[in-house]
Amino acid sequence: MEGLGLLGAGIGMGLAALGTGLAIGILSGKAVEGIARQPEAGGVIRTTMILGIVFIEAIALYTLVISILLWSKG
Amino acid sequence: MSAEAAAEEGFDLLHHLAPKVLYELKLGGIDISITNTVVTMFGAVFLVALILLLAARKPKIIPGRFQSAVESIVLFIRDDIIMTMIGKEGMVWFPFLGTLFFFILFSNLLGLVPYSNTPTARLSVPLALAVVVFLSVHVHGVMRHGPVKYFISWVPKGLPLWVWPIVFVLEIVSAIAKPFSLTVRLFANMLAGHVIILVFLSFVLMFGTLLVSPLSLPFAIVMMTLEVLFSAIQAYVFTILSAMYIGAAIHAEH
Numbered sequence: 413m414e415g416l417g418l419l420g421a422g423i424g425m426g427l428a429a430l431g432t433g434l435a436i437g438i439l440s441g442k443a444v445e446g447i448a449r450q451p452e453a454g455g456v457i458r459t460t461m462i463l464g465i466v467f468i469e470a471i472a473l474y475t476l477v478i479s480i481l482l483w484s485k486g
Numbered sequence: 487m488s489a490e491a492a493a494e495e496g497f498d499l500l501h502h503l504a505p506k507v508l509y510e511l512k513l514g515g516i517d518i519s520i521t522n523t524v525v526t527m528f529g530a531v532f533l534v535a536l537i538l539l540l541a542a543r544k545p546k547i548i549p550g551r552f553q554s555a556v557e558s559i560v561l562f563i564r565d566d567i568i569m570t571m572i573g574k575e576g577m578v579w580f581p582f583l584g585t586l587f588f589f590i591l592f593s594n595l596l597g598l599v600p601y602s603n604t605p606t607a608r609l610s611v612p613l614a615l616a617v618v619v620f621l622s623v624h625v626h627g628v629m630r631h632g633p634v635k636y637f638i639s640w641v642p643k644g645l646p647l648w649v650w651p652i653v654f655v656l657e658i659v660s661a662i663a664k665p666f667s668l669t670v671r672l673f674a675n676m677l678a679g680h681v682i683i684l685v686f687l688s689f690v691l692m693f694g695t696l697l698v699s700p701l702s703l704p705f706a707i708v709m710m711t712l713e714v715l716f717s718a719i720q721a722y723v724f725t726i727l728s729a730m731y732i733g734a735a736i737h738a739e740h
């Protein structure tokens with residue numbers, strides 16, 4: 413049963429990247445729609461978008477930390 | 487070490503990101519050795535002080551090139567971070583947030599220089615910064631509103647009485663999770679970028695041939711360029727989140 417930790421780290425990181433990619437894609441798509449419809453609100457929308465991306469990204473980074481822990485244990 | 491030997495024995499990638507001890511130093515059993523991480527961090531502090539002092543030494547009404555470059559960053563911190571996240575009361579926090587921004591920015595950027603080691607990619611430095619932010623947010627909140635009023639304001643108004651303790655416990659957990667997520671965000675972002683550059687470069691060793699270098703080297707250079715961008719973005723993100731937490735503590739009555 414050796415190397416299962418490595419397998420878990422890889423699969424977990426991949427799933428986290430999948431979810432984060434989808435979420436950031438949807439979020440920035442909607443933000444672009446909003447800015448295109450109302451360019452004068454662009455600054456506020458952009459700041460909110462970056463904040464949202466940051467919170468989504470944090471979830472993937474938690475997975476990264478867990479993956480590194482699993483990886484270093486083998 | 488030849489490429490074949492390295493490919494056979496397998497190597498520990500994270501080992502290359504560990505700090506190198508330059509001068510051993512022990513104080514009462516605590517290891518305070520001077521590593522290249524420490525040197526990089528003090529280099530960042532020195533550079534920030536040098537650049538900001540030079541820019542502010544003789545401020546002119548019509549700024550020169552250097553002064554207006556520094557001024558545009560400072561104005562960005564004031565208008566885009568403090569004014570939008572806290573409002574006018576937040577100007578008290580301008581020195582703190584500005585220092586935070588410049589220190590993280592220069593630490594991240596100096597970490598890209600060869601032979602240095604990014605201080606923000608070691609868990610301790612972001613953790614220390616996040617704890618300082620955590621303490622200043624809550625001490626400021628308690629001093630401004632008084633302890634009872636401040637802690638009551640954590641729970642949204644108009645909840646039924648029996649939900650109140652549950653939500654309060656949840657809010658305590660989220661308050662403790664905030665510095666943790668600040669730490670991990672900065673640390674993991676900086677570490678991940680360096681690991682990716684390292685992985686691209688060590689493809690040469692992994693495959694044991696120089697034929698992969700025309701592919702892996704350009705990717706490493708592209709990632710290096712992206713790292714410069716991420717350095718700035720992470721400094722911005724850390725500062726704007728700190729500003730958001732401070733703003734929530736200041737406007738606790740809502």
